[in-house]
Amino acid sequence: MDPVIIVGAGPVGLALSLALAAQDVPSVVLDESAGKEEPRPARTVVLRADMAALLERLGCATLRDEGVRWVGWRSMRRRQQTRHVRLDLGLGAGAGDGDTEDLAGEPAGPAAPLHVTQHALARGLRDAIARQDLITLVAESRVDTIEQDAHGVSAHTRGPDGTWWRGSHLVGCDGARSTVRKLLGIRFPGRTAVERHAVAALRTELPWAGEALLHRQPPWRGAGDEISARPLPDGLWRIDWLLPPRGELVTPDALVTRIRDTLAGWCEGVTPPYDLIDTGVYTVHHRLARRWRVDRVLLAGDAAHLLGAVGTQGLDEGLRDVDNLAWKLAYSWHHRDVSPVLLDSYQSERRAAVAGLLRAADQALPVLRGGGGLRTILPGGGRSHDVLLTDGHLGRGPLGALPAYPHSPLAPEPAEGRIPVGTPDGGPVEDVRVTAPDGTTVRLRDRLGQGRLLVLLVAPGTGVWDRRHWVSAGVMPRLAEAVDTLPAPAELLVTESYPGAPAHAVLLVRPDGHLAAAFAGVRPEELHAAADAVRGGSAPSEEEPVLGDPAMEAGRPA
Template sequence: MDPVIIAGAGPVGLTLALALARQEVPCVVLDEGPGKDEQRLARTAVLREDTAALADRLTGLPVAAAGFRWAGWRSMRRKQVMRHITFGPDEAAPVHLPQHVLTGALREAIASERLIKVAVESRLDSIEQDDSGVTAHTRGPRGTWWRGSHLVGCDGPRSTVRKLQDIRFPGRTAVERHAVATLRTELPWPGEALLHRMPPWRTSGPSAGEVTARPLADDMWRVDWLLPPGKDLVTPDLLVARARETLGGWNGGTTPSYELLDTGVHTVHHRLARRWRVGRVFLAGDAAHLLGALGTQGLDEGLRDADNLAWKLALAWHHGSHEGLLDSYQVERRAVVAARLRAADQSLPVLRAGGLRSAVPGSARGHDALLTDGHLGRGPLGAPGAYADSPLASPRAESSVDIGTAVGAQVVDVRVTAEDGSFVRLRDRMGRGALLVLLIAPGTGVWERKHWVTAGIMPRLAAAVTALPQHAELLVAEDYPGAAPHTVLLIRPDGHLVTALGGVRPADLYEAAEAALGGPRATAEAGAHTS
């Protein structure tokens, strides 16, 4: 069977390629460039805990360790500390790293992956679809025709794939502009990210006076200054003046020694593609959406796109196309990003307005809470999306129970016992194309597996798991937030909860699994080519 064609060799395209390869799906990655990434320290990414873990899992490398895990978060308004949060060793904290470090780790993993071919200096210029696949043509020194089962456009804001499929990309241009500098220096808050609104040394209004400092490894910091509306030129002299002024303001009027490593201007656009799927062609990452105002992270959402799409494409590749399952990618991911954009667009006028609005008692703390949500991945601006209204959701059964995780949301990463008796993290079993069935059974972490694997409800549950319509892995955990003993969780390959059942209910478990796979397959689909 033909490989999946991925247009674009940025973090999202490379992540998707690795995610598919881990599920035994071959890929061709069309890279417009020479196969190397420009090292820009002013171009960084903030990854939430689960997306950092995704990168670690796919690459087999400690990507998160190559970045910097924030020790805390501090927000200030003028001279007042509005909020101070510290992250303990076991608490979820954002990871900040240069984007080229992430892509470098992904490329290193791909170099030893037999199922992935990277075609450098290959610029896509045409796409044709038929009933059995996609034909794409690239131009350049290695211009040629490519044949694939599907094609995914991960080719950025100016996506050629999106244009060739005539997909509209409406939205807002230049929602925010930031001057950016990466410095090596010491700040009074080691390891803590900082948002400073209306610093006392700035008098030109709240917008011009918002500064964000995010720590990187090796005593480096990325500092962003929110610029006033307009297209005023940001000169090197202006950036140096801003850096000296800001560092002096944070250090009691004395500018500490610093090294200016990189600079740039970051312009935030808000756009959302009308369609994310046209037949066998899909969009992901910046090709499908642009966001980033108020601390939200577009790359983080792009990695979630890849995680959501990979297991669905893998099932279609191995077992024949299932339209309901493939359609769910657009429904789920587009709804989540649309909600994020809507929340940001509704908050922007309030947060960026001065005058009477900013003088309302309590408004400053409310504004600070919204901005903190965006930067830390919480609330409507930043929390990982849940697929509560997904077409893959199953009807609530009589045996369904409520636990600490809502249906459609990401499950909590707990320690589990795998089928071979080893103790692993639940997150480590994701992304393999299998459904996960998790039994909550206190005491199993104390006794050897041989003593409980054939006792109680385990044999009946194991038989029910074997009978599911898709390969599933049976796991056992001592406990899970909000779950009573003998609760059974059904989890999608991308870590989102399908259902929680009170006890072993084979019929209910089968129905939920079938719904999570897009519903019953038609007879023609059931007999499709299976590679």
């Protein structure tokens, strides 16, 4: 069968190829560039814990070597101009005479965001691809034509020896100026220049080792309204200064002045020694493609959405596209009797999730940048500006909460045996310790991304009982038989406990780690129906159309 064609070799396209390979699906990655990553320390990404775990499962080893998981997060707001600043390295505040600053510390933990340079991330993904036989990476290949029919997609790449590529599906991961999106005639509406930031990567020593800082309204002249500092390996820091949305160009001299004044403001009024490694100015746009799927062609990452204001992270959301799409694409590749609902759900789930983030950012911006009243604009408006911003950076609250898909087309119908647990239907499951029938004990997150449904039995005591006894006792044999007859590949796991779940509860988890349903005990018929819903239900008959959107017919470029 033809491979999946992936257009674009940024982190999203590279990760998608690896996620498909993990499910035995071959792919061809068409890379417009020469295939080399230019080191740019000022170009970095922030990954929440679950997406960092996804990349590690895909074999990206550089996260362990070159990523920094924050020791803590410090939010600081200065109300008055003073000469000196002294930071307490605990959770309290300390300052010079006359200071009235608020410091809020966030504890460290395994869920702390991971900060890594984008070139190191891409290099790690390319190294993982080099160990894969199912991925073909083709440099200097720019797509200029896409054609598709009921059986596959053809893409033509420009060059002296123009080449046609044939694939089962094509995914455009080719960035904000996506050629794939333009060839499909898909609109990309939104807002331009929502935020602008000056950025510097420098080597220096700051008073808080390993902590990220969000500083609101610093007192020194020319600092702007907001500065953030994030640690990188080898003593490097990335510092961002929020700029006016449509201000003047930032000259090198002006940027050096910002650096010196900021370092002095954080270090008792004296600028410490520093080495300036890299600089840049980046502009945040908010855009959302009208459609993410036209029959066998799909969009992911920046080709489908742009975001990034007030702490939201664009690449993190692009990787969530990968996590959501890969198992659906793999199932469609391996099985002929697939309902179009399965791939349609990619757009309905992910587009709704990103639209929610964009709405939250649009609601927050007048409050954070214009001084409006929190209570009149945002739910839970009693929270401070700093807490709202911190939530976005740490991946929680309306600006950063993990996505849930409660209204997904794949959501199972209500059933008598369904029960609520600590995770809402459609939400990401907790990373509890689990035991497989072969006796292997791992984290639940380690079993994701393999294209299988996960059936999780909550069985207190299994951790201390000999496996030979409990694997053939109680409800286990009946549940194992039910799992073997599910309409989609599934793996049976056991856990001592799960938040909010009673003993003998059975959880059905999607391959991307979202809860499909929870049941009170073993209910084979209801479990079977829920698993069928997760795979999109029954395939259409031969008389029915099989393409995802008949309005576009064959999905050729407009």
